[in-house]
Amino acid sequence: MTTVLNVDSVSRSFGDRAVLKNVSFAVGGGKLTGFVGANGAGKTTTMRIILGVLAADSGEVTLGGKPLTREIRQRFGYMPEERGLYPKMTVHDQIVYLGRLHGLSSSAAEERTGKLLERLGLGERAGEKLEKLSLGNQQRAQVAAALVHDPEVLVLDEPFSGLDPIAVETMVEVLRDRAASGAPVLFSSHQLELVERLCDDLVIIADGGIRAAGDRATLRAQHAEPRYQMLVDTDAGWLRDQPGVELIDLDGARAVFTLDAGFDDQKVLLAALERGPVRSFGPVVPTLTEIFREVVR
Numbered sequence: 482m483t484t485v486l487n488v489d490s491v492s493r494s495f496g497d498r499a500v501l502k503n504v505s506f507a508v509g510g511g512k513l514t515g516f517v518g519a520n521g522a523g524k525t526t527t528m529r530i531i532l533g534v535l536a537a538d539s540g541e542v543t544l545g546g547k548p549l550t551r552e553i554r555q556r557f558g559y560m561p562e563e564r565g566l567y568p569k570m571t572v573h574d575q576i577v578y579l580g581r582l583h584g585l586s587s588s589a590a591e592e593r594t595g596k597l598l599e600r601l602g603l604g605e606r607a608g609e610k611l612e613k614l615s616l617g618n619q620q621r622a623q624v625a626a627a628l629v630h631d632p633e634v635l636v637l638d639e640p641f642s643g644l645d646p647i648a649v650e651t652m653v654e655v656l657r658d659r660a661a662s663g664a665p666v667l668f669s670s671h672q673l674e675l676v677e678r679l680c681d682d683l684v685i686i687a688d689g690g691i692r693a694a695g696d697r698a699t700l701r702a703q704h705a706e707p708r709y710q711m712l713v714d715t716d717a718g719w720l721r722d723q724p725g726v727e728l729i730d731l732d733g734a735r736a737v738f739t740l741d742a743g744f745d746d747q748k749v750l751l752a753a754l755e756r757g758p759v760r761s762f763g764p765v766v767p768t769l770t771e772i773f774r775e776v777v778r
């Protein structure tokens with residue numbers, strides 16, 4: 482059975498500045514949910530409230546319908562924006578220590594730490610002080626810290642920033658595994674292509690308010706008008722004067738356009754064929770970047 486983490490009408494101000502305004506969204510168990518928004522949109526503040534590091538002015542966060550208590554939050558894994566491992570302690574020792582803080586026995590903490598560091602490619606670095614590691618490896622250690630107690634919920638602030646592509650893939654696998662065990666996994670990121678590839682669900686925040694939330698396919702259907710892409714052999718500039726067509730992007734022989742409501746796409750295809758070979762023609766699904774632009778503007 483999976484559990485849902487629910488953020489319900491959460492508001493928070495700093496002084497007279499409303500930073501979160503009635504923020505509501507759900508993070509489904511067993512899923513990876515990407516949390517995206519521009520700088521200062523309110524992602525970190527929302528995550529801090531979920532973790533109880535910061536209080537909401539109103540609204541609440543629940544897990545499986547129950548308000549969060551200290552005991553429930555003990556079972557969360559958190560990777561905060563400010564990171565915060567001990568630079569002078571060895572990687573191994575601090576992950577074990579954090580496991581113990583979360584209630585693991587000393588042998589369980591040792592075992593989990595060994596496995597996790599190995600999995601994250603840090604096995605050979607386990608005995609080094611954190612400050613001696615590269616930034617990317619420190620980041621991996623942060624993930625190990627968030628995961629050591631097999632958390633029932635994972636909340637990660639920018640876990641992919643600064644990672645090389647191979648480290649990203651390792652991290653993705655680790656997060657997918659955690660989600661596969663039924664845990665809700667929420668992470669923020671500015672890397673929209675990555676979020677698009679990785680996530681089951683998305684939450685888009687702008688200026689302290691949720692602009693869109695839900696599964697990728699639904700968001701795509703709701704938030705971006707259908708568009709077509711065509712590739713021909715010669716310049717496709719004639720599309721500008723084609724009735725029913727609005728040209729969005731033209732790069733020589735490649736054109737992206739929308740059609741007036743009810744306009745038959747086959748008429749455009751025929752018009753293109755009259756001018757020469759057509760290499761590809763069809764509707765394209767909008768990318769997350771396009772949806773993002775549309776909903777936050």
Ligand SMILES: Nc1ncnc2c1ncn2[C@@H]1O[C@H](COP(=O)(O)OP(=O)(O)OP(=O)(O)O)[C@@H](O)[C@H]1O
Nearest residue numbers: 495496500518519520521522523524525526527562
């Ligand atoms: N403790 C605080 N006191 C005053 N203002 C704050 C505080 N914490 C956050 N803010 C403000 O709240 C707004 C939202 O910040 P937050 O860090 O949640 O954004 P974010 O979406 O995580 O941004 P980024 O992508 O840059 O990390 C910002 O304008 C920030 O300056």
